[in-house]
Amino acid sequence: MTTEEIASPAPVPVYQDWDDVPEYLLTQTQHAELDLPRKPCQTLAGRVWAKDWARRHAELFDLYDVRASTPTRSTASRSSDAYVCAECGARTERPVKVRDGVGRCPACARVARIAAEQAGTREARARQLVWARGAVADPASVWVYLEYPERTRGPNGRRRPPAGVAITAADAAGRRLLRERVRLAGPRSQDPAAADWPVPLDRALPKLVRTLQGRKLITWCPEHAQALAGWIADGGGEVGWLGSGMRERVVAWRSLVDVRGRAVSTCLDPGRADRMVSLAVRMAEDREVPADARAWLASARGAMLVDIRGDEAAALRLHAMLRMLGVVAVDTDPSPVPDPAVPGAVSLPVWCRPDGMPDPEGPA
Numbered sequence: 001m002t003t004e005e006i007a008s009p010a011p012v013p014v015y016q017d018w019d020d021v022p023e024y025l026l027t028q029t030q031h032a033e034l035d036l037p038r039k040p041c042q043t044l045a046g047r048v049w050a051k052d053w054a055r056r057h058a059e060l061f062d063l064y065d066v067r068a069s070t071p072t073r074s075t076a077s078r079s080s081d082a083y084v085c086a087e088c089g090a091r092t093e094r095p096v097k098v099r100d101g102v103g104r105c106p107a108c109a110r111v112a113r114i115a116a117e118q119a120g121t122r123e124a125r126a127r128q129l130v131w132a133r134g135a136v137a138d139p140a141s142v143w144v145y146l147e148y149p150e151r152t153r154g155p156n157g158r159r160r161p162p163a164g165v166a167i168t169a170a171d172a173a174g175r176r177l178l179r180e181r182v183r184l185a186g187p188r189s190q191d192p193a194a195a196d197w198p199v200p201l202d203r204a205l206p207k208l209v210r211t212l213q214g215r216k217l218i219t220w221c222p223e224h225a226q227a228l229a230g231w232i233a234d235g236g237g238e239v240g241w242l243g244s245g246m247r248e249r250v251v252a253w254r255s256l257v258d259v260r261g262r263a264v265s266t267c268l269d270p271g272r273a274d275r276m277v278s279l280a281v282r283m284a285e286d287r288e289v290p291a292d293a294r295a296w297l298a299s300a301r302g303a304m305l306v307d308i309r310g311d312e313a314a315a316l317r318l319h320a321m322l323r324m325l326g327v328v329a330v331d332t333d334p335s336p337v338p339d340p341a342v343p344g345a346v347s348l349p350v351w352c353r354p355d356g357m358p359d360p361e362g363p364a
Helices: 026-030 106-137 192-198 201-212 222-234 245-255 275-285 291-298 312-325
Strands: 046-053 057-063 097-098 103-104 142-149 163-172 177-181 215-219 303-309 345-352
Touching: 026 057, 097 106, 103 106, 103 312, 106 245, 106 275, 142 201, 142 222, 142 275, 163 192, 163 201, 163 275, 177 201, 177 275, 192 312, 245 275, 312 345
Parallel strands: 142 215
Antiparallel strands: 046 057, 097 103, 142 163, 163 177, 303 345
16 A cells, blocks of 8 residues: 555545554554554554543544654664564564463464363353253243244334334253244234234233243243243233243354354354254253363262262273262263272272253263
8 A cells, every 4th residue: 555545535434443553554653562663653443442541431543554654763673572473483573462471473372372261161061061950850841932023114204113023932952832923012003014914912821821921931032931921811810930032142142252252152043942942952962061061060060079989890880870860060071090998999989960850962
């Protein structure tokens, strides 16, 4: 890019985060911090929103193209650890970013940020595994999904409330308990989409209450839970248990981190109740739990320690039987240790489900 192109009167871009800023755009301070300091050109090339640590609030910082800068009068190159990456040894032009006492180049800093975020998601994933196993094993669990149509607009241009809702419900075995297309629009509604929904809400309520009341209802999001609770109450029923939504649990179980080192906070809707059940079963069957998360599982509510003592071969056979039955809560390779109280005997600790019932995922 030439100086003439840089000086063009086109509006400069405004970046919302430092991660969005190209490497060749620097502030005046960053020009001065280079190991071979440079003087920025006078043509503004962009701006970035960033926190001013002195004023403790975000403000716009001016950016200049370092490729159009000129050398300062300084002839000496700065030589210090501030320009050496402690991870890969790279010699950087800009000071390395120091975090947790370690100076890293931009690439190593991003890798460290991603690794730290991934480590923080492991315990959350283990918690969702425990929840999913309990939900799938509970015969009272029912998954309910509400699908609303696209909202039409009235003569004034405003969006109308949804004309109807498709309600699906399924149990832990994936059996369909409910599939209704319910009209939410009133009898005098001018919404043309109302004709696509044949069953009025008041006629659907008895079946809704009969199917769902007293059950442990698992919805996709809090908005679905609120709507269900209101409809069941309107129908004279009572909700046995109603969670806040499965979406956040699925996000935590997926534990995705983007290339910037930020946890991904969204996921696609399943679309139907049976697909929610499929997701819950996948979560319950997840065996790829890191070692540190396994330690959390072992100490969490939902597991108890059984100490098998005696002959080593017999202890290993009993462990294999418990594993085959699916009673083992934390599936690790058996590690018998000598029993100091009984010569020739071993002690084999096994974390088992507290109810003694087989794991819903089947044999471990």
